[in-house]
Amino acid sequence: MAIVRETLVYDGPGGPFEGVVAYDDEVETARPGVLICPNVLGQKEADNVTAEKLAALGYVAFACDVFGQGRRARREDADMARYMNEMLADRAQLRDRLAASLGVLTGMSRVAPAKVAAIGYCFGGLCVLDLARSGQAILGGVSFHGVYGRPDYANVEPIAAKLLVAHGWDDPLGPPQAVVALAAELTEAGADWQLHAYGHAGHAFTDESAKDSGRPGFGYEERADRRSWAAMQGFLRELFV
Template sequence: MAIVSNTVDYLDDGVLLQGFFAYDDAVEGMRPVVLIHHAWAGRDEFVADKAKRLAALGYLAFATDMYGKGIRGSSPEENGRLMQPFMRDRAKLQRRLHAALASVKLLPWADNTRIAAMGFCFGGLCALDFARTGAELRGVVSFHGLLVPPENLPNPRIKAKVLVLHGHDDPMAPPEHVLALQTELTRAGADWQMHVYGGTMHAFTNPVANDPTFGTVYQATADQRSWRAMQNFFAEIFA
């Protein structure tokens, strides 16, 4: 087994973006695709590592780029400035998601009939918005994602199965947001499930998250449980 990884450039409305992909060259033929959406700092080593781990499970993993080639934030203030235009204009965010989907479908190892999306924090919102657009995805997974619905899709019809992995003590997705999402997914006709981890805050999968006053704290047990839940979910939807 050898994990092969590289970058690929793609465009959205004239903006140059750069995705990171990984796959196991010991797997023969085409394989299921998992799009990975980054947190608010941009496409970084965190999602590259997740792509490699997914490649080891037999998937073609593609870490998308929401901000532009080489654009990363290095502080909460910079991260917020990068993310906010997409929070204000969810149609723009959704177009960028579909640009990544079109790009990954061109890769020769991609089984275009078996595609899923996942994401972390801001990327969790991206994964949920992807499903809200009615995209032909087998499923989406949100890890400690933002749950606020988009105004431009008030009555989505969701085809993808949905898995939400959430920390009960996450201040960025309080209980009222959780209940609203559950109601929304039910009305949208989605096959959905939610795993809620007690004593767990935002960014629980990120080992460098250690800011209780901001609400971001790594939680090893929730990290491990959520990754196993994701693996079980992908095994189901790609069967």
């Protein structure tokens, strides 16, 4: 097994964009693809590492970019969420940028275009839900400690993509009423959905760089991280049968 990482610059609405693809170059046949949607900071090394982990599981993984090339945030920035907030204010443009990123993945010769999924973290979890809501060509998606608010355009009905929502129960960005509202929305739209809620875990429970966040309801939680990754693996195996 030889995992290869490549940087890709690609076009899209408001582009250019810059992402990273990872794959096992010893596999010659087309295989399932997984789109990785980054968190509030944008495309970064942690997403590239996730892409490599998915490549080791047998997938072609593409850590995409929806903010634009060179537009990245840092935790220490006073306005860390500025690029995310731009996208939250224009969900239609976010939808179109996600579609462009997905098109890059499905257009790769190493990818079986009918076997594609998406995963995302925090804001990226919202991106996964929006891919499903807008009827993009994914078989399924996994949202890790995502944001659940609906876009200002109508969902496709039924939502064809199967969904796994991995949720930290103490997440202040996803209080119980938001989780119930998401469940009602997905049920109304006819989606095949499941929710895994992890006790004593909050927002960013997969993010090892947030071990000492100092903010109640935010930070890394090893058990939730481990269990949600295992749940994702089972979900993808079932999805790509």
